[in-house]
Amino acid sequence: MIPVVLASQSPARRQILESSGIDPLVLVSEVDEHAIEESFTGSVGDLTTALSEAKARAVIDRVRTAPPSELDSAETVVIIAGDSLLEHNGHAIGKPGTAQRTREIWADMAGEWTTLNSGHTVAVLERGGETPTDSGFELVDIRSKRSATSVLIGRPTPEELDAYIATEEPFHVAGALTIDGYGGAFVERLDGDHLTVLGLSLPVVRELVRDMGLFxxxxxSPRR
Structure with missing residues (x-):
């Protein structure tokens, strides 16, 4: 078995991996996403890829300099990072953070088709240190790819939107909506991979893993 490190604190991404048979070690990257977003000049889709790569590289550095004990016996480690942004009318819709911003987002996108972009980065590390004090891990490959799924947003009633805002769920998720929570009832249709909407497309991650020569x-993880 090759251990997998998930460079994300997203419960949904972890659940996706666990449901597919992978029990990841979670290491949060602590990347300043806002700073990257402020300086980025490309498309929304490319921004998600840039964010996922930044998260992966931050965790790569941590594993190389101070690997957790769970990786002591590993010869190869796979690091998976992801980032998602909802795009509407060509603009990224991030985490609103407040009730007022949530209302503004919903006023703009209710009843409209939007695009959920998810960037994925996969890195492979192998033992390669030359001295006993080295962590032994060296980066041998890193690749990124994004996926996009179209999402038709429903039209909650004013009372439903008030109740949704009261849960505070939309404050902390890209696009002020998450399909795997209270907000799932307000999504009318998807066109594309539903796992992309949850933040981690398994077909994309598998493709990246295979392209790097891994099975x-x-x-x-071993069956229990």
């Missing part, structure tokens, strides 16, 4: 089932 996907080697990432599965």
């Amino acid at each position: 996907w089932p080697d990432l599965w």
